[in-house]
Ligand code: HEC
């Protein structure tokens with residue numbers, strides 16, 4: 001018998017269990033707190049795009065994002081130190097409980113890159129068609145409000161989802 005096998009099998013099992021638990025924790029966060037109720041956060045971080053729900057990224061990701069606002073996805077979203085500190089506090093307090101690091105170990109900065117998002121928005125799931133995120137009507141997976149009509153209010157409920165008709169790639 002290979003003595004190393006049980007250890008490796010256990011590690012694999014632990015990974016599978018941890019991944020399942022993380023998904024459950026994310027789903028839990030998702031239902032309990034899509035809190036975007038913070039006037040400073042909403043005005044400073046909801047001007048170029050909707051104010052994203054803090055619950056959809058871990059505290060590690062929000063800290064990393066807030067530390068690099070001068071190079072924010074090709075934009076300069078810099079804030080004065082006081083405002084940045086107030087917003088960071090709100091984001092971290094309402095962050096998802098799970099660490100959102102990528103496979104390389106660095107914090108993921110896009111909600112739309114997280115395993116949870118990819119699974120929830122996979123091709124074929126509830127009207128998501130291949131290429132929809134790059135379609136003329138949607139343009140980017142970050143454009144939540146293209147489908148979640150009340151995303152600006154932090155409402156992602158299923159009854160408020162409308163996938164644009166011309167979104168499908170022919
Ligand atoms: C000057 C405009 C601007 C401001 C201000 C701004 N952002 Fe952004 N943000 C962007 C752009 C541009 C993108 C990339 C959008 C895309 O890929 O379609 C982005 C993307 C993001 C994403 C990733 C979305 C995803 O899942 O793909 C997050 C999260 C985010 N911003 C958070 C913030 C936070 C937090 C603040 C406030 C501190 C902020 N943004 C302020 C321009 C801005």
Ligand code: HEC
Nearest residue numbers: 111112120126128132138141142143144146147156157158
């Ligand atoms: C192309 C349309 C589209 C875009 C763009 C989109 N979503 Fe979704 N979203 C959906 C669909 C369809 C579902 C699946 C609803 C279901 O489970 O029945 C969904 C599910 C969700 C859910 C779970 C809702 C629930 O009650 O189960 C959340 C939260 C969510 N999306 C957040 C986001 C965020 C945040 C963004 C932007 C970063 C985004 N979505 C961009 C279409 C979209």
